[in-house]
Amino acid sequence: MRLDPRSILITGASSGIGRTVARAYAEPGRRLTLVGRDAARLGAVAAQCAAKGATVDTAALDVRDREAMWQRLRELDAQHQFDLVLANAGIATGLRPGQLTENPDAVRSAIGTNLFGVLNTVEPLIEPMCARGRGQIAVVSSIAAVRGLPYSPAYCASKAAVHLYADSLRGNLEPRGVVVSLICPGFVHTPMNEKLVAAKPLAISDEKAARIIRRGLDHGRALIAFPRLLYLGARLISFLPARLVDRVMNRMHVDIQETPERMPGGALP
């Protein structure tokens, strides 16, 4: 299978992985719709993609805003019929050394963005894509979804949820002509994990991540997990006795800053 999407929607396109994937697809004959909240940073990415020959639209949207996402994405899809939707926007949060519990507001924001943000991106487009009998939905999870990490419970939980969500969608949508791809990155050098203090085994650049993601998406892969070795290691670890793995993980020095992001209104969408 070789896919060649002409109209692509990317959330979280103003930074990191979303930005480099947008640039990787930018070429004449392609329309990119870039979503994020920071209009200035989105505009800068749009200009870079346009300079490579793509037609580019930006939409300043908060993926946690279900109503706004539904309305705007339906409007945009009616105009440009998305062939590929990349639900990528996400935030990280976690525990500092010695901290017992995550701030409940930070937890809700991480789940609001990483889980509900993905639902708010994908849900409005399922019916139109199925009606056309074609298209591709790609969801960015993480290798952190495979086995819970003691230092980032909410992040791991949110990524595990979208991992299973994408798995479930695939079985239901592919018989209707819509390809579903699950993306599980390991460590990628982006602003998200700049302040993360931890060993980052097999970390790669955002440019390399974008090349791997684009190749996987073009081939319609069900799972795009990289680096492979880290993904297989995480899978293997999940079969080991849980308390043994906990003991080893607890010996590692990891310091994850709490996200300053908060849910608008303090409640989940």
Ligand SMILES: NC(=O)c1ccc[n+]([C@@H]2O[C@H](COP(=O)([O-])OP(=O)(O)OC[C@H]3O[C@@H](n4cnc5c(N)ncnc54)[C@H](OP(=O)(O)O)[C@@H]3O)[C@@H](O)[C@H]2O)c1
């Ligand atoms: N970097 C890694 O090592 C790594 C590893 C595994 C998985 N991932 C996943 O990859 C995805 C991209 O992460 P990244 O490393 O590229 O992070 P990043 O550089 O911090 O970019 C995150 C993007 O998400 C957008 N975003 C955040 N909250 C949003 C909201 N409420 N509404 C709309 N857009 C929002 C941000 O844009 P605005 O601030 O403009 O809204 C930004 O464009 C995330 O889902 C992350 O969990 C990353």
